[in-house]
Amino acid sequence: MAETIDVDVCIIGAGPVGGTLACRLGAAGIPTAIVDRAPLPPMEHPDFDGRAYAIAAGPRRVLEDAGLWDRLPFRPGAITDIRVTDGRIGRPASPLFLHFDSRDVITAPDAEAVGGAFGWMVEARSLRMAINARLAALPDVQVFAPAVATVERQPRTAIVRLAGGPTVTCRLVVAAEGRNSPLRRQAGILVTHLPYRQTGIVFAIAHERPHFGCALEHFLPAGPFAQLPMAPTDLAPNVSAIVWTERDDIARRMLALDDATFTREAARRLGDHLGAIRLLGRRWSYPLSAMLAHRYIDTRLALVGDAAHGVHPIAGQGLNLGFRDVAALAELVIAAIESHEDPGALPLLQRYQAERRPDNMMMLAATDILDRLFSNDVLPLRLARDVGIAAVHRIPPLKRLFMQQAMGALMA
Structure with missing residues (x-):
């Protein structure tokens, strides 16, 4: 019989947003599982590949709280x-x-x-190395990668079955799988594309x-x-x-x-x-x-990062919006557990959506207007x-x- 593991939160997707959320929750002592289809190697000395992230002042604090900023192996x-x-x-x-x-x-x-x-400016390889090392070092975080997850969400719990591995039960599933999120589709959440x-x-x-x-x-x-x-x-x-x-x-x-x-x-x-x-x-x-999801939540489910929204890179704010999702959701989850409340309950998820969706919609609108205003050669404009x-x-x-x-x- 497959082993069953019980945690408070299970995150599907170990990219920069999902990985940072797992580190933030783990740093607060919240039992957390994170699942990704790809392996998370140590990446001791990966080659420079030309990619970097622009991290704004506010989201930097998220990386600090997650214990990642001081672990970046290459100086920002x-x-x-x-x-x-x-x-x-x-x-x-x-x-x-x-x-x-x-x-x-x-x-x-x-x-x-x-x-x-x-x-x-943080090198992509630097953030990846910090996240992978931090995830492996946090005792309250269990990493399953590579692994394929099948998620069943019920009114009181969620069950995440890992192919060939254990079954994870949790009170909240977080979709951090990117723009083509299978969990978002499974929940029937519509999206608007521009x-x-x-x-x-x-x-x-x-x-x-x-x-x-x-x-x-x-x-x-x-x-x-x-x-x-x-x-x-x-x-x-x-x-x-x-x-x-x-x-x-x-x-x-x-x-x-x-x-x-x-x-x-x-x-x-x-x-x-x-x-x-x-x-x-x-x-x-x-x-x-x-891209903007019409809602960020469903039964025992919250969307973060590119699973919830995507904006034009004209202002360099795409990843920063994801980190602000992390900050908001982590704060709500940590407060709920410290108060012996349910971190996947509908009222908490509604507060998360009410806090993050207007901010993300405003940034989408602003970047869309900027691109349409500046990406043309019409003389009066x-x-x-x-x-x-x-x-x-x-x-x-x-x-x-x-x-x-x-x-x-x-x-x-």
Whole structure:
């Protein structure tokens, strides 16, 4: 007869959001199981692959509470300045720009609390290594990977059967499986999709001149081209991550180019402020769309991260929204268990949905509007947005509001 394991929470999906939630609950002493189809190897020395996450000031606290921030094996790169420009490929950027300086926007006591930066660039391999190591070290977390789960949710409990393994009983199942969540489909939760007919091309570059912690968001007719400052690696002293948004047809052509030609095309969009550039790691590409689940909860079920929502990367907030889901759900679950209440009860799940869905809907709407406003070459709109960028730059209260929203709100 198969072994039965009883926990409070079972998380399906061990990616950055699901893994962080398991670490946060485990750090609080909450018996937790986490299941993933893929193995979670130690990853002692994985190669640099060019991928990185922009972690805002508020969500950084989630990683700290989960015991992950201090365990990152590769130093994060601080984002201390952000420059927003508008232009066309191969031409100088508009002289009207928006510049955020962390010393102007983040004031004491917030500056000390968040390390004096808007956010940090964290290598994907670094976060993965920290999560895998932390999961293995937490006595209250049981990891099942690789494993295939069959989930049965009942009014008072949930049963997670692992193929060829034990059966896990719990009071709450969390779907952290990504945009194509099987648990969301099983629950009959509808989603709204917004296709953009754009592709995100992600890679890293080494460059001749230092970036001084400054991120660039350069708006081009086909979409934004972002340069995000990373910490030095063993491959180069000056490193940045690039998120290049392009129309699908052009993106396919760019991705088919050899490295030298691809690098020249990237440099045409980036400009020459960093000097000569070269590729580091490999190129990655992702079709871009927005998605929002019509509800985040069902019987004994909560959706987090990409299972619940997806936004355009124009503001770099996709993963940060997932971490804010983690913060909200973990706080509710921990408080419920400490009060000897049911962490999977409907009232708790309704509070989670009421807290997170409006925030995520606002970010989806904001990023959608920004993409539609900036990803075009219509002259009146170009003039209007250039004037708007310059106006925000010159109005300190409005500038501060924009920055707090864009970087995930300091106290989120």
